[in-house]
Amino acid sequence: MKPNTQSDLLKPTNEDTVGPYFPINFSDPLLEDLSRFESGITAQPQGDPIILKGRLIDRFGELANGTLVEFWQANAKGVYRSPKHEGNSDIDPWFWGYGRLRTESGEFEFKTIMPGPCAGRAPNITITLFSDGISRIVTQIFFADQAGNASDPLLQSLSHEDRAKLSARHEGESDCGSKIYTIDIVMAGENEIPFFDDLIREGE
Amino acid sequence: MSNSGRQLEIGLTDNTSDQRTPRNRLRLIPEIVRESFAPCIPQRGLSRQNEWDLTRIAADLPRAEGVAIEVSGKLQNERGTPISNAMLEIWNANHFGRYRHIEDHSDIPLDEHFLGTGRVFTDIEGNYTFWTISPGAYLARPDIGRWRPKHIHLSVSGGGSRLITQMYFPDEPNNASDPMAILMGDDFERNVGKPYETPKIDVDSGLRFDIIVGGRNAVYFE
Numbered sequence A: 001m002k003p004n005t006q007s008d009l010l011k012p013t014n015e016d017t018v019g020p021y022f023p024i025n026f027s028d029p030l031l032e033d034l035s036r037f038e039s040g041i042t043a044q045p046q047g048d049p050i051i052l053k054g055r056l057i058d059r060f061g062e063l064a065n066g067t068l069v070e071f072w073q074a075n076a077k078g079v080y081r082s083p084k085h086e087g088n089s090d091i092d093p094w095f096w097g098y099g100r101l102r103t104e105s106g107e108f109e110f111k112t113i114m115p116g117p118c119a120g121r122a123p124n125i126t127i128t129l130f131s132d133g134i135s136r137i138v139t140q141i142f143f144a145d146q147a148g149n150a151s152d153p154l155l156q157s158l159s160h161e162d163r164a165k166l167s168a169r170h171e172g173e174s175d176c177g178s179k180i181y182t183i184d185i186v187m188a189g190e191n192e193i194p195f196f197d198d199l200i201r202e203g204e
Numbered sequence B: 001m002s003n004s005g006r007q008l009e010i011g012l013t014d015n016t017s018d019q020r021t022p023r024n025r026l027r028l029i030p031e032i033v034r035e036s037f038a039p040c041i042p043q044r045g046l047s048r049q050n051e052w053d054l055t056r057i058a059a060d061l062p063r064a065e066g067v068a069i070e071v072s073g074k075l076q077n078e079r080g081t082p083i084s085n086a087m088l089e090i091w092n093a094n095h096f097g098r099y100r101h102i103e104d105h106s107d108i109p110l111d112e113h114f115l116g117t118g119r120v121f122t123d124i125e126g127n128y129t130f131w132t133i134s135p136g137a138y139l140a141r142p143d144i145g146r147w148r149p150k151h152i153h154l155s156v157s158g159g160g161s162r163l164i165t166q167m168y169f170p171d172e173p174n175n176a177s178d179p180m181a182i183l184m185g186d187d188f189e190r191n192v193g194k195p196y197e198t199p200k201i202d203v204d205s206g207l208r209f210d211i212i213v214g215g216r217n218a219v220y221f222e
């Protein structure tokens, strides 16, 4: 028998800090560059390659070193590679949309493609941070020069000031012609960016 | 009824927690965009042969120093549905309390025969098993004499599940002063392994650690 009422739910294991020593030997270069599929394959994800350059900053303006950063996004046509969209002809077989890296210094550089707009949303990338001193925190970042930001429901739920904090700015092109976007992710204190609660629903 | 998200708490005597914990309450996610936050993590990554056995760097090498233990359990979501084919990334300090991580600069000895990292996958019923060396506690704050209790780090990913946690050991004197354990309060109990005997296998003892991935993270597999 599967429990089916709220009170029958099993109590979850507590999330805990990743600590300072997430093993670097668990890194996978293919998860740090979603703009290609695998080495030595004639195949490429659809869409415009971009580079997202970020800085993770603590309450004192210092870089948050040793942080594990995860990325989740829709493909160029705005479709997530989730079970809900299985069989959707707009799934790009060469693009999964999940990436991960550990930044030694607190600065990171992530290669991917510009996500497409999906169902009323502006293009965005979900970012999850795991670091020493905290458990998992999540947010979504947007692109200042893309359409749809003004009507995005998540951005609309925030103050004007907070919206700007989630906006990556276009700053030049790489040698290979990828647009470069930059963002400062301030984790705590003055200029702290909004983080979201994916465990609690409104009214619960 | 809550109209705002959780207020994250800062770990007592934990400087990094003070530096990095968001001070504002977490924001609620408008229902219409909730799904976009739940990642679906591809099955990638293979484990080396023998990677389930952290007590040796490879099958043909000697065992590391210390007490060999088995850790096993079942991975489920809150509804009790087993989560199969999820990857568990495991890391723990050696018998003396030192990591082989390049950024662990402590002067606690390394062990020539201990790597301290490994990966395993859950089977069709959500079960996993690995062996490791029971880790040493280590002094995290020499200035105030605060120890990190014995613990094993576990990162669970696969499908809609994403969890990073730690398994603690029963009856350890340092459990009570650990900043993260203090924040968990009574719930800390769920992060402590339950001892069992292992008469037929080549380890000293076992700890059962069932993992429940909570919240909306297992959304696609309910």
Ligand SMILES: [Fe+2]
Pocket (backbone or CB within 6 Å): A019, B093, B151, B153
């Ligand atoms: Fe640790």
